[in-house]
Amino acid sequence: MTDVIxxxxxxxGAVLSAQVLAETALSLGFDVxxxxxxxxxxxxxxxxxxxxxxxxxxSPLIPRGKADFLLAFELLEGLRNxxxxxxxxxxxxxxxxxxxxxxLRGDVVYPVSALEDIRSNAxxxxxxxxxxxxxxxxxxRAAGSCLLGALSSFLEFPVDGWEESIRRFVPSKAREVNxxxxxxxxxxxxxxxx
Amino acid sequence: MKRRLLSGNEAVAQAAFHAxxxxxxxxxxxxxxxxxxxxxxxxxxxxxxxxxxxxxLEVAIGAALGGARALTAMKHVGLNVAADPWMTLPYxxxxxxxxxxxxxxxxxxxxxxxxxxxxxxxxxxxxxxEPADSQQAYDMVDWAFELSERHDTPVLLRLETRISHSRTVxxxxxxxxxxxxxxxxxxVKRVMIPGHARMRHxxxxxxxxxxxxxxxxxxxxxxxxxxxxxxxxxxxxCYQYTREAFPEASxxxxxxxxxxxxxxxxxxxxxxxxxxxxxxxxxxLEEGLKAMGIDVLGKTRIPRVGELNPSIVGExxxxxxxxxxxxxxxxxxxxxxxxxxxxxxxxPNRPPVMCPGCPHRGLFYALGKCGAVVAxxxxxxxxxxLPPLEGIDCQVCMGASVGMALGLERAFSTGNANAESAGKxxxxxxxxxxxxxxxxxxxxxxxxxxxxxxxxxxxxxxxxTGFQDHPGTGITIVGEESLGLDLEELCKAVGVDSVRxxxxxxxxxxxxxxxxxxxxxxxxxxxxxxxxxxxxGGGRSxxxxxxxxxxxSCGHCLKLGCxxxxxxxxxxxxxxxLCVGCSMCAQVCRPGALVExxxxx
Numbered sequence: 001m002t003d004v005i006x007x008x009x010x011x012x013g014a015v016l017s018a019q020v021l022a023e024t025a026l027s028l029g030f031d032v033x034x035x036x037x038x039x040x041x042x043x044x045x046x047x048x049x050x051x052x053x054x055x056x057x058x059s060p061l062i063p064r065g066k067a068d069f070l071l072a073f074e075l076l077e078g079l080r081n082x083x084x085x086x087x088x089x090x091x092x093x094x095x096x097x098x099x100x101x102x103x104l105r106g107d108v109v110y111p112v113s114a115l116e117d118i119r120s121n122a123x124x125x126x127x128x129x130x131x132x133x134x135x136x137x138x139x140x141r142a143a144g145s146c147l148l149g150a151l152s153s154f155l156e157f158p159v160d161g162w163e164e165s166i167r168r169f170v171p172s173k174a175r176e177v178n179x180x181x182x183x184x185x186x187x188x189x190x191x192x193x194x
Numbered sequence: 195m196k197r198r199l200l201s202g203n204e205a206v207a208q209a210a211f212h213a214x215x216x217x218x219x220x221x222x223x224x225x226x227x228x229x230x231x232x233x234x235x236x237x238x239x240x241x242x243x244x245x246x247x248x249x250x251l252e253v254a255i256g257a258a259l260g261g262a263r264a265l266t267a268m269k270h271v272g273l274n275v276a277a278d279p280w281m282t283l284p285y286x287x288x289x290x291x292x293x294x295x296x297x298x299x300x301x302x303x304x305x306x307x308x309x310x311x312x313x314x315x316x317x318x319x320x321x322x323x324e325p326a327d328s329q330q331a332y333d334m335v336d337w338a339f340e341l342s343e344r345h346d347t348p349v350l351l352r353l354e355t356r357i358s359h360s361r362t363v364x365x366x367x368x369x370x371x372x373x374x375x376x377x378x379x380x381x382v383k384r385v386m387i388p389g390h391a392r393m394r395h396x397x398x399x400x401x402x403x404x405x406x407x408x409x410x411x412x413x414x415x416x417x418x419x420x421x422x423x424x425x426x427x428x429x430x431x432c433y434q435y436t437r438e439a440f441p442e443a444s445x446x447x448x449x450x451x452x453x454x455x456x457x458x459x460x461x462x463x464x465x466x467x468x469x470x471x472x473x474x475x476x477x478x479l480e481e482g483l484k485a486m487g488i489d490v491l492g493k494t495r496i497p498r499v500g501e502l503n504p505s506i507v508g509e510x511x512x513x514x515x516x517x518x519x520x521x522x523x524x525x526x527x528x529x530x531x532x533x534x535x536x537x538x539x540x541x542p543n544r545p546p547v548m549c550p551g552c553p554h555r556g557l558f559y560a561l562g563k564c565g566a567v568v569a570x571x572x573x574x575x576x577x578x579x580l581p582p583l584e585g586i587d588c589q590v591c592m593g594a595s596v597g598m599a600l601g602l603e604r605a606f607s608t609g610n611a612n613a614e615s616a617g618k619x620x621x622x623x624x625x626x627x628x629x630x631x632x633x634x635x636x637x638x639x640x641x642x643x644x645x646x647x648x649x650x651x652x653x654x655x656x657x658x659t660g661f662q663d664h665p666g667t668g669i670t671i672v673g674e675e676s677l678g679l680d681l682e683e684l685c686k687a688v689g690v691d692s693v694r695x696x697x698x699x700x701x702x703x704x705x706x707x708x709x710x711x712x713x714x715x716x717x718x719x720x721x722x723x724x725x726x727x728x729x730x731g732g733g734r735s736x737x738x739x740x741x742x743x744x745x746x747s748c749g750h751c752l753k754l755g756c757x758x759x760x761x762x763x764x765x766x767x768x769x770x771x772l773c774v775g776c777s778m779c780a781q782v783c784r785p786g787a788l789v790e791x792x793x794x795x
Contacts, residue, residue: 010546022361026199033327034199034361037303038224038660043574044757045546058437060327060360063505065529080541087530100544104752104760105581108542117536140771 001054003062004151007081008073008144009098010047016170017071017144018049023165024157025053035060046077069154070122071147073130074098075114082121091122092150092189094130094143126150128188130181137180145170145178149185153192200364202357205328206295207232208364209335210265213291214371215239217257219250221630222659223269224304225358226297230267231662234671238370243662243671246592246630247272251279251294258292258348259384261375263339267295270311271591275631281318284401285394286384287346290375291339294320297353300474301501304658306572306591308499310476315350315452319398321405322452323414324352326433328362330449334414341408345401350452354474356431356501406453414449415458423519425466427459427479427490432472432502439508442521454482463488468518470511474502505529548577550758551733551774553724554651556698558585559754559778560705561622561649564712567606567615569598571623571632574658575651582755586622593631595621596648600639603646618712619646625681626656626664633684639717640689647711647718650681651698653726661728681721691716698722701781733774735793740766744787751779751788 004021008014015036022034030053037047050062062084070085072078072093085091095115103110111117119125130146137146145166152162163179170178200208207229210218218241220230234241240257244250247268257264268276273296280294296314299305315322323338325331331353338349382390409415421442428436429448436445446462448455463469463483471480471492480492495510496502509528515521548555554575561568562585570576570586571594578585588598599621606616623632628650636648656662663669668678685693692711696704704722711718727733745766751759758772759779768779768788780788 009544019361022199026363031363032199032361035356036359037355038227038359043546043549043577043658044544046544057362059434059504060356060362060431061435061503063438063503063508063529065505065532076541076544079536080538083529083532083535083538087532099760100542101547101580101755101757102542102544104757105755106761107581110542111536121532121534121536 001052001057003067004051004069004071005062005067005081005084006049006051006071006073007077008047009077010044012073013141013144014047014049014073017148018051019169020145020148020162020165021151022051022053023169024161025051027161027164028157031055031057033057033060046080048081069151071151072118073144073147075118076100076111078118079111079114082118085122088123090124090126090154091118092147093118093125093127094147095127096129096131096143126189126192128185130185133184133188134181137184138177139174142174142178142181145181146185149182149187150189152182152186153189159186195365195367197363197365199361200328200332201228201359201361202325202328202331202353203228203359204232205332205364206267206335206351206353208366209332210293211236211239212367212370213336213339214263214373215265216262216373217254217264218266219244219253219264220267221245221247221250221272222656222662223272224659225299225355226267226269226272226295226353227659227662228358229295230671233265241671243664245665247276248279251276254292254294255279255283258288258290259377261290261377263290263292263373265293265295267297269305270296270298270309271305271307272296273311273314275592277314280314282386283348284318284320284398285386285391288342288348289377290373291342292348293335293338293342293351294348295351295353297355297358298475299355301355303355308475310478311352312451312478313476319402320348320350320452321345321408321450322350322352323449324430324451325357325449326430326447327357328360328364330414331357332364332366334449337413345404345408347401347405352430354431402453406455409450409453409455410457412450412455415455416447417458417462418445418447420444421519421521422465424470424515424521425462426470426472427462427483428472429479430474432474432507435502435504435507436472438504439512440515443515448479451479454479456486459483459486459488470515472496472502472507472511545580546577547580547755547757548574549727550756550772551727551776553653553698553722553726554578555583555754555756556701556776556778557649557651557704557722558583559782560698560701561585561620561708563705564618564708566618566620566712567602569595569602569619569621571595571627573624573627573651575622575624582753592627593623593635595623596632596635597638599646599648600635600642600644603644617645617715620649620712621646622649622651624657625650625652625654625666628681629665629679633688636685636690636719637688644717645715647720649720649722652681652721652723655726655729657726657728661726685719685721690719692718693721694718695721695723698724699776699778701778727774727776734776736775736790737770737773737793738768738775738777738780738788739770739791740768741787741789744785746785746787748784750782750784754778754782
């Protein structure tokens with residue numbers, strides 16, 4: 001079983017990235033399940049999507065402490081969902097923070113050591129400037145595809161499978177930007193051992 | 195056969211299309227919304243966004259009587275709205291098959307309560323099916339229409355968030371059945387005057403016996419025998435959690451759960467010295483088993499509140515099952531202790547917020563200056579309850595703000611304790627919510643003469659559920675232009691004394707009009723008109739920037755609670771890629787430090 005949890009802020013595109021990942025796994029013949037939230041939670045709140053694949057998957061929800069990968073679209077959201085990551089798991093982190101309204105109002109302080117906290121709790125942490133790379137690709141909103149590109153370097157999925165899923169599921173006007181963002185994210189992780 | 199990854203909602207839509215459904219209706223509601231969106235892509239069907247779930251069900255009833263297979267979909271609280279036709283429908287029966295799909299939301303991801311709709315099946319004596327994944331949802335829909343027509347009854351298909359919004363692999367055929375039954379008048383059966391209804395109620399009760407026989411032989415109720423020492427009864431998505439947590443356990447997986455299949459359950463129970471029931475929310479199955487005299491362990495361990503998952507199921511029952519039977523959890527093990535993990539409860543919360551430029555923000559900012567007592571409603575604007583706007587006092591269900599405003603005003607004006615608030619009562623609701631169930635309340639306000647004020651947040655869409663059209667937009671679910679309901683004319687027609695239209699981006703003007711109408715002694719409606727910024731053309735092609743020389747860091751602009759206006763250290767900055775140019779921050783900036791910049795500059 002391979003378990004991936006995608007954590008971010010509503011509107012960042014975690015749902016779409018989860019779909020691209022899940023469809024890629026499906027195209028390789030795996031049983032796949034995903035879980036996501038819609039509605040009120042999507043309005044700038046914390047969101048998580050889960051993707052699981054194996055020969056046979058039962059629960060669409062990943063048990064705590066079992067995820068192989070955490071894709072953090074935002075640092076605080078990565079921190080919030082660390083408990084899902086297994087002791088051997090890899091956190092792929094967009095080095096980007098978005099202050100929630102509770103912080104903007106000054107009620108609470110954004111955890112400045114978020115990235116360090118993630119580092120000290122994951123077997124392996126890959127931090128990339130996904131937003132910066134996505135901007136380089138043409139649009140900062142394609143950061144999710146950068147994170148998928150980074151994830152792809154740890155999975156044995158053929159690149160054309162990923163690209164095919166991006167072509168099929170990303171709206172046409174954003175397709176090329178997301179393909180470029182995927183390639184940049186993958187390249188940024190080429191030095192890591194899968 | 196096709197093999198695709200489908201959400202439960204997509205699977206239901208696809209299956210209903212293949213089952214030959216000709217009429218499909220709904221009012222949007224998370225987590226059920228996508229069912230109608232997905233089925234409406236097929237031009238072979240008539241699909242509609244109905245003004246509310248009661249009408250949606252009534253249209254489906256008419257269609258079924260008229261010989262067309264029909265489907266209506268709603269969220270759990272929508273079934274409360276539709277409960278009136280729902281309870282008598284089993285008496286009159288159907289003609290062509292009728293499937294009601296209800297999606298519960300355990301954990302309240304996007305809902306105001308976590309009611310367990312399974313009891314609605316028992317209350318109305320309607321057969322109830324519950325799928326455990328998208329494939330089963332797909333398979334059940336076709337079977338449900340056959341069942342419906344075999345027994346002249348509607349069928350309830352109950353989904354939950356983790357079925358509706360989980361994608362799982364579905365294999366499906368690609369041909370569509372043709373259905374078209376003859377209509378014949380039968381008023382004794384279909385007109386429920388008391389004399390007829392007295393004849394029909396026994397039919398409904400007798401039908402239950404036939405339905406129980408169906409449940410006993412139904413392909414969706416079956417035993418999975420593994421360990422002879424652990425037996426678990428479960429249904430729906432909880433089956434998946436159970437399989438993951440206890441792969442060695444024997445499971446009675448139930449998919450047809452009203453009427454409860456007694457023989458199957460007794461047969462399964464006879465193999466085990468102790469039986470467990472794993473189900474979300476209420477002890478529905480547990481009560482059924484206990485009523486049969488079978489001792490089970492369920493809600494004494496499994497939480498009745500919130501959503502389950504494999505970890506909860508494992509933690510609550512794992513050690514007990516192991517001790518009781520010697521069967522190891524297998525799939526479940528307590529996660530290793532990780533003392534360095536940050537305390538999640540201590541991290542800053544990130545509640546959902548209204549978008550930058552949201553017109554609701556302007557209205558609530560202006561309303562906040564008026565000292566009103568505010569009855570709120572269901573929609574994005576409910577988020578105004580959070581700081582800094584803290585704009586609503588109470589809220590209960592769709593359309594309730596109108597009646598509640600009248601009631602608040604009567605309580606204040608007929609007593610002494612809150613007499614000074616009597617002239618300051620406001621009910622506030624969105625355009626779609628107003629059409630859903632606010633209009634009768636407004637008629638009550640006019641009829642019974644109140645000085646309360648209603649604000650209709652007219653953003654030209656049903657935003658929270660994903661921007662669906664509604665009668666006020668004049669666009670149908672398939673994008674065709676229709677007649678748009680004119681809210682202003684409607685309010686005048688029911689007799690509202692004063693109907694005002696404001697642009698909530700204009701803060702001073704909005705405040706002035708609100709104060710005038712709250713202060714008046716007649717019934718008023720203020721239509722706060724500004725399209726949702728998420729709609730095409732919703733924003734302006736300008737943004738705002740802080741002139742650092744002029745900014746005194748007074749923080750006044752932060753009182754709007756706009757996600758694009760943020761404090762970085764001692765300085766306010768505007769996130770330019772979030773800003774949609776609504777100008778509200780600039781309007782409240784006393785030193786005039788927020789300046790408009792054109793996007794091409």
